[in-house]
Amino acid sequence: MKFFKVPEPTIMRLSLYSRILEQLEERGVPIISSVELGDAVGINSGVVRKDLSMFGEFGVRGVGYNVRELRDNIRKLLGQDRNWPVIIVGAGHLGSSLAAYPGFRQRGFDVVALVDTDPEKIGSTIIDKIVVSWEEAEKLIKEHGVRMAILAVPADSVQAVAQQLTDLGIEAILNFSPIILKGPSKAQVQNVDLTVYFDLMRFTQNLNDNGLRPQASNVRGIAVR
Amino acid sequence: MKFFKVPEPTIMRLSLYSRILEQLEERGVPIISSVELGDAVGINSGVVRKDLSMFGEFGVRGVGYNVRELRDNIRKLLGQDRNWPVIIVGAGHLGSSLAAYPGFRQRGFDVVALVDTDPEKIGSTIIDKIVVSWEEAEKLIKEHGVRMAILAVPADSVQAVAQQLTDLGIEAILNFSPIILKGPSKAQVQNVDLTVYFDLMRFTQNLNDNGLRPQASNVRGIAVR
Structure with missing residues (x-):
């Protein structure tokens, strides 16, 4: 090996x-x-x-x-040469926009469904994706062999939802929710915090305003995990 | 200095x-x-x-x-202790979802308006934000002292829109559009490519499937600029 x-x-x-x-x-x-x-x-x-x-x-x-x-x-x-089914958890603004993000399909990701607990949302469609309950999600995950999930839920439910997902066999989680997800240890977790980019952009403007002249640094990186 | x-x-x-x-x-x-x-x-x-x-x-x-x-x-x-007005260019799915992203207001960013060229969209509201024409945007930028813009436009108009923004005095651009924006040299540009995170997550799964066992590396970074 x-x-x-x-x-x-x-x-x-x-x-x-x-x-x-x-x-x-x-x-x-x-x-x-x-x-x-x-x-x-x-x-x-x-x-x-x-x-x-x-x-x-x-x-x-x-x-x-x-x-x-x-x-x-x-x-x-x-792995861009194959089709990768994913589910999105959370059918709010963030989840809906991620479902519509054109880059995903282009890169071989296929959003199977959105999952939500809100009865008002279950059964509706966002773009051409259906919103399902957790019961239905469990079936879809097995049927399509889904191994990846995108998290777009409120901060206070992130940890519990991540556990639920790994219990259903999900191996990798991309967390867009506004809190850093740690573990569950069985799944690979990637946190994406969009506000970090804003802080980065604002940093220079802020130093300018304070009469300090920032020098560009060509070191590029992000410490989110 | x-x-x-x-x-x-x-x-x-x-x-x-x-x-x-x-x-x-x-x-x-x-x-x-x-x-x-x-x-x-x-x-x-x-x-x-x-x-x-x-x-x-x-x-x-x-x-x-x-x-x-x-x-x-x-x-x-x-600069999180001050209020920073921003405009979002592009009132499609991506722009709309960014307008609704709860993290921004929390971090002191205030979305003044969304800008779009589609007459069907101009005048409508997304969440509580108004969609305006470029003419109106120009006024709002001056009125509110907007120095930052978020780009959520199709790939083929990114470069032209960025130029237009700097001509209106915008100093920093956060580009969510699916293409890397270079320059204009007067503005600070930050590119955010969400599909990069997906590729990152998929990499491990893909190696697993091919019978190769990836080792976690604790080096974390992103090369987008």
């Missing part, structure tokens, strides 16, 4: 490369250099080469990478 | 600390150690101490940080 130890930033950059490569392929570009790819994503070409060499992609020195080949390999590596 | 060179990961962690500290204050907790704070955010206590020492917050050895004091100082540093 092979072990992979890949830092999250690398995986996230692979995701960005794949998007750029898709756009290049649509435009009929056959070859791209690490400098061009780095430029499109906003990072140094050395990082691009290092990332890709981790997966055996070396390109041709002085020529570059074959766009279609590289795209196909990254797609396979990230 | 003082220069600040603060890495983005630090600012993002400050944003996370401030949320945890708010929750602690609500629960009446007076003191927190760097270990506890690190644990709540999911990082090493050494990183917490280093982050806070950058801004002159040293805590008391063997005791910890005063929760309210630390929260107030981080709020000031991040």
Whole structure:
């Protein structure tokens, strides 16, 4: 058995490369250099080469990478070449908008249903997705082999809902709810806090207002887990 | 004039600390150690101490940080103690959901209006926010001193809209549209690509399916700019 130890930033950059490569392929570009790819994503070409060499992609020195080949390999590596059923828990504003987010289908994610406890919402549709009860969700999860869930519920129910999901066999949870979810230990958890981006953007403006001149730092990262 | 060179990961962690500290204050907790704070955010206590020492917050050895004091100082540093008017460009699903995102108001962001070019949408309200034309947006930006904008428009209009915004005096743009926005150089730009988080979550599942066992890496980061 092979072990992979890949830092999250690398995986996230692979995701960005794949998007750029898709756009290049649509435009009929056959070859791209690490400098061009780095430029499109906003990072140094050395990082691009290092990332890709981790997966055996070396390109041709002085020529570059074959766009279609590289795209196909990254797609396979990230599992973008297959269809991944997901459920969204919470059919409020956040859950509804996530159901409508166009990027998901494009990336091979298929929202099977939204789950909610509100009887007013159960049975309704959001865009073309049905809102179901937990009882129905359990059936759908088994039927479709759903292993991933998106959490968009109020802060005080996050932990309980996450436990419920893992009990139903969910292996990975992407938490958009406004609280950091820890565990359950059986599932992989990824927290996404949108306000972090706002604070980041505001930081510079705020220093400007206080007469301090911030210097741009090209270190990029996020510490959410 | 003082220069600040603060890495983005630090600012993002400050944003996370401030949320945890708010929750602690609500629960009446007076003191927190760097270990506890690190644990709540999911990082090493050494990183917490280093982050806070950058801004002159040293805590008391063997005791910890005063929760309210630390929260107030981080709020000031991040500008969370003031009201920041923002406009959202694009009144589609994404723009509407961002308008409804409860975290923004809580963090001192005030959505003045949504801007759209669709005559069917102009004049309507989303939650309690009005959808306006670009002409009206221009007036509102001046009136309210809006310096930040959120982009939620189709990929092919991102670049033009960003230019239009900076021409109207917008200084910072948070781009949720499904394409990486580069420049305009006068404005600070932050790209947020939600599909990156999905790829990250799927990566582990995909390796599992292929009989490879991924090892967790505690390096956390994101390369979007």
